[in-house]
Amino acid sequence: MGKKRNALLRFDSALYPAKALKKAIRAYSELGDFKLTKVGRYFCVEINNIAPSQQTVISDEFKNYCLGTLL
Amino acid sequence: MKCRLSTEIYPLDAIINACYAFIDRAYISLDTNNTTNSIEVAIKSKARLSAKQKKTLVDDFKNELLHSALRYQISKNNKKIREYIIGRALYNPALSAAAAPENDDKMNYLEDPLGIAIPWEKKYGKKKKCASKV
Numbered sequence: 001m002g003k004k005r006n007a008l009l010r011f012d013s014a015l016y017p018a019k020a021l022k023k024a025i026r027a028y029s030e031l032g033d034f035k036l037t038k039v040g041r042y043f044c045v046e047i048n049n050i051a052p053s054q055q056t057v058i059s060d061e062f063k064n065y066c067l068g069t070l071l
Numbered sequence: 072m073k074c075r076l077s078t079e080i081y082p083l084d085a086i087i088n089a090c091y092a093f094i095d096r097a098y099i100s101l102d103t104n105n106t107t108n109s110i111e112v113a114i115k116s117k118a119r120l121s122a123k124q125k126k127t128l129v130d131d132f133k134n135e136l137l138h139s140a141l142r143y144q145i146s147k148n149n150k151k152i153r154e155y156i157i158g159r160a161l162y163n164p165a166l167s168a169a170a171a172p173e174n175d176d177k178m179n180y181l182e183d184p185l186g187i188a189i190p191w192e193k194k195y196g197k198k199k200k201c202a203s204k205v
Contacts, residue, residue: 011100012101012102012103014103014105015083015101015102015103015110016101060098060115061098063098063099063100064094064098064099067087067090067091067094067099067100067101068091068094070087070091071087071088071091
Protein backbone atom coordinates (compact mmCIF):
# COMPACT_ATOMS: atom_id res chain seq x y z
CA MET A 1 0.00 0.00 0.00
CA GLY A 2 1.76 3.17 -1.14
CA LYS A 3 1.17 6.06 1.15
CA LYS A 4 2.27 8.94 -1.05
CA ARG A 5 -0.68 10.71 -2.56
CA ASN A 6 -1.42 14.34 -2.96
CA ALA A 7 -4.50 16.42 -2.39
CA LEU A 8 -4.64 20.13 -3.02
CA LEU A 9 -7.23 22.26 -1.27
CA ARG A 10 -7.89 25.91 -1.96
CA PHE A 11 -9.16 28.35 0.64
CA ASP A 12 -10.18 31.92 -0.13
CA SER A 13 -7.99 34.25 1.93
CA ALA A 14 -10.92 36.67 2.30
CA LEU A 15 -12.77 34.01 4.30
CA TYR A 16 -10.10 31.81 5.81
CA PRO A 17 -7.32 33.62 7.72
CA ALA A 18 -3.86 32.01 7.68
CA LYS A 19 -4.03 31.62 11.47
CA ALA A 20 -7.13 29.42 11.22
CA LEU A 21 -5.55 27.26 8.54
CA LYS A 22 -2.33 26.87 10.52
CA LYS A 23 -4.35 25.81 13.54
CA ALA A 24 -6.15 23.18 11.45
CA ILE A 25 -2.85 21.97 9.96
CA ARG A 26 -1.41 21.57 13.46
CA ALA A 27 -4.43 19.49 14.46
CA TYR A 28 -4.17 17.26 11.37
CA SER A 29 -0.38 17.07 11.18
CA GLU A 30 -0.30 13.48 12.44
CA LEU A 31 -2.44 12.24 9.57
CA GLY A 32 -0.13 13.42 6.79
CA ASP A 33 2.21 16.11 5.56
CA PHE A 34 0.54 19.47 5.14
CA LYS A 35 2.04 22.43 3.33
CA LEU A 36 0.51 25.89 3.25
CA THR A 37 1.23 28.31 0.42
CA LYS A 38 -0.45 31.43 -0.92
CA VAL A 39 -1.32 31.68 -4.58
CA GLY A 40 -3.08 34.91 -5.50
CA ARG A 41 -6.05 35.37 -3.22
CA TYR A 42 -6.12 31.71 -2.27
CA PHE A 43 -4.31 29.76 0.38
CA CYS A 44 -3.35 26.37 -0.97
CA VAL A 45 -2.96 23.43 1.36
CA GLU A 46 -1.09 20.52 -0.13
CA ILE A 47 -1.59 17.22 1.63
CA ASN A 48 0.94 14.43 1.10
CA ASN A 49 1.56 11.00 2.54
CA ILE A 50 -1.98 10.18 3.50
CA ALA A 51 -3.41 6.71 3.16
CA PRO A 52 -5.09 6.52 -0.28
CA SER A 53 -8.26 5.04 1.16
CA GLN A 54 -8.63 7.99 3.51
CA GLN A 55 -7.65 10.76 1.15
CA THR A 56 -11.18 12.02 0.46
CA VAL A 57 -12.33 11.72 4.05
CA ILE A 58 -9.29 13.52 5.44
CA SER A 59 -9.54 16.30 2.86
CA ASP A 60 -13.24 16.83 3.50
CA GLU A 61 -12.90 16.65 7.28
CA PHE A 62 -9.99 19.07 7.07
CA LYS A 63 -12.23 21.54 5.23
CA ASN A 64 -14.86 21.23 7.96
CA TYR A 65 -12.23 21.68 10.64
CA CYS A 66 -11.01 24.85 8.92
CA LEU A 67 -14.59 26.10 8.91
CA GLY A 68 -14.82 25.39 12.63
CA THR A 69 -11.70 27.42 13.33
CA LEU A 70 -13.35 30.49 11.82
CA LEU A 71 -15.68 30.84 14.80
CA MET B 72 -24.64 21.04 -4.25
CA LYS B 73 -23.86 24.72 -4.29
CA CYS B 74 -25.64 27.74 -2.85
CA ARG B 75 -24.82 31.27 -3.84
CA LEU B 76 -25.56 33.70 -1.02
CA SER B 77 -25.48 37.46 -1.28
CA THR B 78 -23.46 39.12 1.47
CA GLU B 79 -25.80 42.12 1.22
CA ILE B 80 -28.62 39.92 2.53
CA TYR B 81 -26.79 37.47 4.77
CA PRO B 82 -23.91 38.68 6.96
CA LEU B 83 -20.73 36.61 6.75
CA ASP B 84 -20.94 35.66 10.44
CA ALA B 85 -24.45 34.31 9.94
CA ILE B 86 -23.32 32.26 6.94
CA ILE B 87 -20.40 30.78 8.87
CA ASN B 88 -22.64 29.96 11.85
CA ALA B 89 -25.17 28.23 9.61
CA CYS B 90 -22.40 26.24 7.93
CA TYR B 91 -21.01 25.26 11.29
CA ALA B 92 -24.40 23.93 12.35
CA PHE B 93 -24.27 21.55 9.38
CA ILE B 94 -20.78 20.12 9.66
CA ASP B 95 -22.10 16.98 11.34
CA ARG B 96 -24.28 16.24 8.30
CA ALA B 97 -22.20 17.55 5.42
CA TYR B 98 -18.77 18.64 4.24
CA ILE B 99 -18.88 22.36 3.62
CA SER B 100 -16.48 24.73 1.94
CA LEU B 101 -16.80 28.42 1.22
CA ASP B 102 -15.63 30.56 -1.63
CA THR B 103 -16.20 34.21 -2.51
CA ASN B 104 -17.27 35.81 -5.72
CA ASN B 105 -16.06 39.39 -5.72
CA THR B 106 -17.87 40.42 -8.86
CA THR B 107 -21.31 39.62 -7.48
CA ASN B 108 -20.56 40.23 -3.77
CA SER B 109 -21.63 36.74 -2.95
CA ILE B 110 -20.39 33.67 -1.16
CA GLU B 111 -20.60 30.24 -2.67
CA VAL B 112 -21.29 27.45 -0.23
CA ALA B 113 -20.45 23.96 -1.46
CA ILE B 114 -22.37 21.30 0.46
CA LYS B 115 -21.38 17.66 0.12
CA SER B 116 -23.43 15.25 2.15
CA LYS B 117 -21.56 12.81 4.40
CA ALA B 118 -24.11 10.06 3.80
CA ARG B 119 -25.31 8.84 0.44
CA LEU B 120 -28.60 10.61 -0.21
CA SER B 121 -31.33 10.50 -2.82
CA ALA B 122 -32.09 13.57 -4.89
CA LYS B 123 -35.05 14.39 -2.67
CA GLN B 124 -32.98 14.07 0.49
CA LYS B 125 -30.29 16.30 -1.02
CA LYS B 126 -32.89 18.95 -1.74
CA THR B 127 -34.16 18.65 1.84
CA LEU B 128 -30.61 19.09 3.13
CA VAL B 129 -30.15 22.28 1.13
CA ASP B 130 -33.56 23.57 2.21
CA ASP B 131 -32.69 22.84 5.84
CA PHE B 132 -29.46 24.72 5.36
CA LYS B 133 -31.35 27.73 4.00
CA ASN B 134 -33.69 27.68 7.00
CA GLU B 135 -30.71 27.48 9.36
CA LEU B 136 -29.21 30.40 7.50
CA LEU B 137 -32.29 32.51 8.14
CA HIS B 138 -32.22 31.49 11.77
CA SER B 139 -28.55 32.46 12.07
CA ALA B 140 -29.14 35.78 10.32
CA LEU B 141 -31.94 36.60 12.74
CA ARG B 142 -29.83 35.65 15.77
CA TYR B 143 -27.00 37.77 14.42
CA GLN B 144 -29.34 40.73 13.95
CA ILE B 145 -30.78 40.41 17.46
CA SER B 146 -27.31 40.07 18.93
CA LYS B 147 -26.19 43.17 17.04
CA ASN B 148 -29.23 45.18 18.17
CA ASN B 149 -28.82 44.17 21.82
CA LYS B 150 -25.07 44.61 21.95
CA LYS B 151 -25.13 47.91 23.84
CA ILE B 152 -27.62 46.86 26.47
CA ARG B 153 -25.78 43.54 26.94
CA GLU B 154 -22.48 45.31 27.48
CA TYR B 155 -24.16 47.76 29.85
CA ILE B 156 -25.64 44.98 31.98
CA ILE B 157 -22.37 43.05 32.16
CA GLY B 158 -20.43 46.23 32.85
CA ARG B 159 -22.86 47.23 35.58
CA ALA B 160 -22.71 43.81 37.16
CA LEU B 161 -18.96 43.34 37.10
CA TYR B 162 -17.09 46.59 36.90
CA ASN B 163 -19.08 49.42 38.50
CA PRO B 164 -17.41 50.36 41.80
CA ALA B 165 -20.32 52.61 42.77
CA LEU B 166 -22.64 49.63 42.70
CA SER B 167 -20.48 47.46 44.94
CA ALA B 168 -20.04 50.38 47.40
CA ALA B 169 -23.81 50.84 47.56
CA ALA B 170 -24.34 47.16 48.20
CA ALA B 171 -21.89 47.08 51.10
CA PRO B 172 -23.18 48.25 54.51
CA GLU B 173 -22.04 51.69 55.68
CA ASN B 174 -19.32 51.98 58.33
CA ASP B 175 -18.57 48.34 57.88
CA ASP B 176 -15.20 48.52 59.64
CA LYS B 177 -16.63 50.36 62.68
CA MET B 178 -19.28 47.74 63.38
CA ASN B 179 -18.84 45.59 66.44
CA TYR B 180 -20.25 42.16 65.87
CA LEU B 181 -20.37 41.42 69.60
CA GLU B 182 -23.08 44.02 70.05
CA ASP B 183 -26.57 42.82 69.34
CA PRO B 184 -28.80 45.91 69.06
CA LEU B 185 -31.69 44.01 67.49
CA GLY B 186 -31.47 41.16 69.98
CA ILE B 187 -31.01 38.52 67.36
CA ALA B 188 -28.78 36.36 69.56
CA ILE B 189 -31.31 36.23 72.44
CA PRO B 190 -33.28 32.97 72.51
CA TRP B 191 -36.97 33.25 71.79
CA GLU B 192 -38.02 31.92 75.18
CA LYS B 193 -35.82 34.39 77.02
CA LYS B 194 -36.98 37.30 74.91
CA TYR B 195 -40.73 36.66 75.04
CA GLY B 196 -41.02 34.32 78.00
CA LYS B 197 -42.74 30.95 78.11
CA LYS B 198 -46.39 30.85 77.28
CA LYS B 199 -48.60 30.56 80.34
CA LYS B 200 -50.72 27.49 80.46
CA CYS B 201 -54.39 28.06 80.14
CA ALA B 202 -55.90 28.31 83.58
CA SER B 203 -59.29 27.06 82.67
CA LYS B 204 -59.23 23.59 81.34
CA VAL B 205 -62.44 22.24 80.00
